[in-house]
Amino acid sequence: MKKAFALLLAVLMLMSLAACSGGTSSGSTPAASGSAAPASSSAGNGETVKVVITLPSMNNLPSEEAKQAVSDALSEYVQGLGYNIAIDVQPYSLVDYTTDMNMRLAGGEELDIIYTGPINTAVTNGYLVNLDEYRDNVLAEVMKVVGDWDLCGTVNGSLYGIPAYKGLSLDYKYIYNEEYFKDFDMTQIKSINDLDGLFAQFKEKYPDELPAAYTYQVSLPLYCEEDHTAVVGTYFATVGDSTELVSLFDTAAYKKAAEKAYEWRQKGYVDPEGSAQTLTHDVLSQSGACKGVYMGHAYSVPTIEQMFTMNNTYGATFKAVSIGKTSLTSNTLTYGIAYTSKHPKEAAEVLNLIWTDEYVMSTLIYGLEGVSWEWNADKSSIQYPEGLGLDSVPYTCLFSCGAFGNQFLLYGMDGNTSNEDKEYMKELIDSAWVAPLFGFTPNSDNVSTQVAAVSNVYNQYDKALMYGDVDPASYLPEFQAALEAAGINDILADYQAQVDAWVEQYK
Template sequence: MKLKKMVMLGLVAAMTVGSLSACKAKETATSKNDNEVVELTWYQIGDRQKDADMVIEEVNKYTAEKIGVKLNVINVGWGDYNQKMQVVINTGDKWDLCFTCSWANDYLQNSQKGAFLELDDLLKKEGKEMYDIIDQRFWNAAKVGGVTYAVPSEKEIGSCPMWVFTKEYVDKYNIPYQDIHNLEDLEPWLQLIKEKEPDVVPFYLTKDYSAPTYMDKIQDPVGIEYEDDTLTVKNVFETEKMKSTLQTMRKYYLAGYINRDAATASDDKSVKRFVTKGDGQPYAELIWGKDLGYEVVTSPIMDTQVTNVSARGAMTAINKNSEHPEKAMALLNLINTDEYLRNLLNYGIEGVHYEKENATDEEVEACKGKDYIYDVKLKYNEEKRKDYSVPYWVQGGLFNTYVMVNEPLDKWAVFKEFNDASKEAPSFGFDFNLDPVSTQVAGFRNVLDEFGKSLYTGSVDPDEYLPQLNKKLEATGIQDVIDEMQRQIDEWKKTK
């Protein structure tokens, strides 16, 4: 039960699942127009779970009664999702909903080519409840050419790169990690760890590492620097900030602070490290620490910035040719407003995959007056957890999911505060139509793959290799891309 006001402890424990469904689930504005129950096919990213059929069977009992919908969920593995969805969309297969975002099943390109349904009219009817409660900036980001083509999953809205420190060494050497932000701040502590802890990698990096980039890379490596209100389009590798960053990374590499195989390494959790970089959110240290098997603490590298890429981090689109668009929208509205359904999809079945525990009186009292607070926490059945563990942001927003027993009761309230404090980048809201320069853009990837990993990790001398990278980018036509983006953004500025 959401603690918009104070609630009594123990209420949930006294309810059966049936009464929970009736009492705790929010009623939606949408009701069945007839007795027909339709099946919706939903493509989701992520591996199929062993207990998926069991959970979806319970979901379907509920959604059939509430809105006349049953689900056929098709899970596609992480590495195969982009290719699979290209085939599904291009061949005209029958489907109703799909996961889309800025980094998988490209939201912008699919919207521009007409694969997704225009949703603005449906949102006013079947989707009104969720539209009213989801942060307006997510809806702003969901617009392409002034039209909404997907429903965003409300979660962290900004990009928040962080330094991730192993707490053991922070405590041992009394390191003021909360005062460490930019790359240069790390230096004395990297030196200390190298001298005092010979078995520890001071600055552990892998091939997936990218150096801190103080820019909205609208079309990597071209974009707008975060603090540039003039909206001047630049090649990130020609900015003074990136040049300085690469020089510092090289310095750290030569000093032995960075692992020698950084440009080719995959993450090896057995490697002892002092600090690495992660893309964070509130309480990310709890997730990372559990994954690594030891406690970590974090410090933000820069102010959290809201860009189209970050605000489009997880979305669900409806097929342009869906036979049941109203039902699809009613389903998304229900998921994003109905406590019981959202947690069933997210965590599985109570009594099978998890149990509920009442929050303490002290926890409840401390959260009095806050939104997005529940009076229960969840504890996984560890034997069954591996059988149903889904990426929680794929199906809907986070703020009507329960927290786990090891998490603060006000977790989602803190997320909301985090979102409210996040700054909009000057380029937020701008979409680049790359059609006029698509050939040039296509050539960027090979150049970045050739040089990026080595430069970012300090493995090569930027004085020698950065000119080579920029020369190859020039040969692919980067100036054409810069000029076209500048032309488009100048036009966009007039509409702001």
């Protein structure tokens, strides 16, 4: 079970970190942005206690000196608010986080704030503190922030984790090199289905160029939106407002995505390497290997245009058009308190600050002002100090910005965010369709053998289909038969029973 927990945690973090984006600040100082210590604070008992924050990071890890400097600054700040807390910030490489945390928790090492991974599994393993006693006092403010999203951190009626408050609904865009598309009417491109005609015109004019990178992980979410197919876990889905689970691989959305991937591979619209390709969408498009890309962000169109224009390596100007927005289907990025914590109340106080205090949140992600970042001239956003960048500043956890805490509190960073983006992310959330099982997370304990077998089948077939390596006319039925033989129907029955109980309790 612990090995399965580690593997699932890695997959979920890798998928979710890809959606990173941030909010902005109006230039307030720590003194202006702080929260007063509540009546339930540790302040006044005379003892300063240490709270360790373990933060998954995809950036270069900071030195011990840089981590200590950030920890000292945060400790000074929260103590100034009246908390007798010393904060110890410990970013961990995402690659190592799953193994390290699992081993430490299993061994009983003292930890405080942790990423929970699949929260049902973490609760079953006994890794998390029940947060119910803090919900209406120490955590009252963060509960107001996350609202109904608290279901994402709730197991059997009790609160165990706080979900990241982020731009969860994505705006998918077709992003393209303006020079290559200047003769095409891009105002007519409003959905993934409109790309067929555009790509045909492009290929006729530029037979040796690619109009897109690849279809893996980007086509399926758009086809799911057509009939509100909402993925549950990895292998199942609901369709529309129904709470009945079906195999994701039997849905119309999955079939359409597989057929489109194969069609575009055959027509030469996307990268011919298919699933053998190891480079990301961003790298392929920004290096000029393809002249367009479609992908989802919580950013506005102008920000994406600026981002791609600034970051591409061949001097291109990029434009973008929106082709679809995604629903709210799940949020697996939850943070809780480890069962080994000696000071769970104080850890809960720090959790509350991360989700409600601009300075705390921004310092955890960006590091220290004047060291790893500085304000721009009008203090509307921040930038790297002269001569430094993402890979050379002493401290940054930038790529965790959409996977930890409250993304809307972050100071904006030049070339990445704006005040308009923060509002846009909220608009996307407010206008998104909410799946009927939003907040539900299945527990695989009863069917772990079948899950392992289905996982092997999934790994064998899914990428080949979603990259367009194989013809779905024959390969998809083969995939479906292999899933059935591996026991997917056993998992479905067990998960449906969990769904029915969850609906009875929460809906």
